[in-house]
Amino acid sequence: MENKIYWGSYTSNELANLIKEDPVVVLPVGAYEQHGPHLTLNTDTDIVLEITKEAVGKACSTGIPCALLPPLWLGISEHHMSFSGTITMRQSTLTALVFDILKSLARHGVKKFLVVNGHGGNMAALRYAIDEVGAHCEVEPVLVTYWHLVADLVARLRKSEFGGISHGCELETSLKMHIAPEDVRKDLLRANVVKGNEYWSPEMFASNRVAMYKPYRQLSEYGHVGDPTKATPDFGEAVFKAVVAELAKLITMMQKGDLENENC
Numbered sequence: 459m460e461n462k463i464y465w466g467s468y469t470s471n472e473l474a475n476l477i478k479e480d481p482v483v484v485l486p487v488g489a490y491e492q493h494g495p496h497l498t499l500n501t502d503t504d505i506v507l508e509i510t511k512e513a514v515g516k517a518c519s520t521g522i523p524c525a526l527l528p529p530l531w532l533g534i535s536e537h538h539m540s541f542s543g544t545i546t547m548r549q550s551t552l553t554a555l556v557f558d559i560l561k562s563l564a565r566h567g568v569k570k571f572l573v574v575n576g577h578g579g580n581m582a583a584l585r586y587a588i589d590e591v592g593a594h595c596e597v598e599p600v601l602v603t604y605w606h607l608v609a610d611l612v613a614r615l616r617k618s619e620f621g622g623i624s625h626g627c628e629l630e631t632s633l634k635m636h637i638a639p640e641d642v643r644k645d646l647l648r649a650n651v652v653k654g655n656e657y658w659s660p661e662m663f664a665s666n667r668v669a670m671y672k673p674y675r676q677l678s679e680y681g682h683v684g685d686p687t688k689a690t691p692d693f694g695e696a697v698f699k700a701v702v703a704e705l706a707k708l709i710t711m712m713q714k715g716d717l718e719n720e721n722c
């Protein structure tokens with residue numbers, strides 16, 4: 459079959475054939491929320507769509523049956539609502555939406571789902587959704603938040619100190635410099651490093667010992683947290699390529715049924 463990647467670019471009959479090949483179906487989930495004075499609202503959705511597009515294309519090109527669903531552009535952003543433009547939904551809405559999408563696909567015979575998350579605020583609802591789908595639909599959905607795939611690379615290459623990667627930070631600004639530089643207001647970059655304490659930090663790679671609800675207005679008068687002044691397109695490209703490679707590997711392992719195996 460021709461090398462298509464988008465679920466919506468197949469006809470129903472073509473999809474029936476694809477489903478017989480036991481494909482991995484990928485659902486990107488983003489958010490539409492403020493990212494400080496220097497980044498646009500589409501940041502999370504834009505990043506998660508670009509990385510999944512590349513990863514599904516890469517896996518498809520090696521003969522792995524897989525397909526990409528349109529991204530869920532809206533996420534859970536209640537903690538950003540005091541900044542203009544942010545749109546949010548309830549945790550229960552996102553859970554229901556993801557459950558209904560995956561259940562629809564399961565009814566057509568799809569067994570392998572990869573939900574790729576691009577926004578910290580979505581984590582709990584997505585985890586709940588895939589647990590419910592797994593428990594009630596006889597499928598095994600997998601959930602990944604993209605930056606968890608590249609923690610080692612980020613630790614090696616980052617220029618900012620701890621607290622410099624959080625939201626509208628060195629990492630997200632670098633990724634946007636790589637994939638959509640026109641969305642970065644370079645003249646408005648400023649550092650807002652928040653380290654937190656021994657129990658909790660907003661740093662993306664912190665091992666937090668407690669969870670807290672924190673409206674962003676309490677962490678930042680500007681909207682972002684971290685140090686976007688350290689962002690570079692090169693760091694963005696390195697992170698982008700590493701995430702794509704990891705996702706393509708994950709899709710391949712899932713499709714071959716290797717994800718549960720030891721030493722693979």
Ligand SMILES: [Zn+2]
Nearest residue numbers: 501502626630
């Ligand atoms: Zn973001």
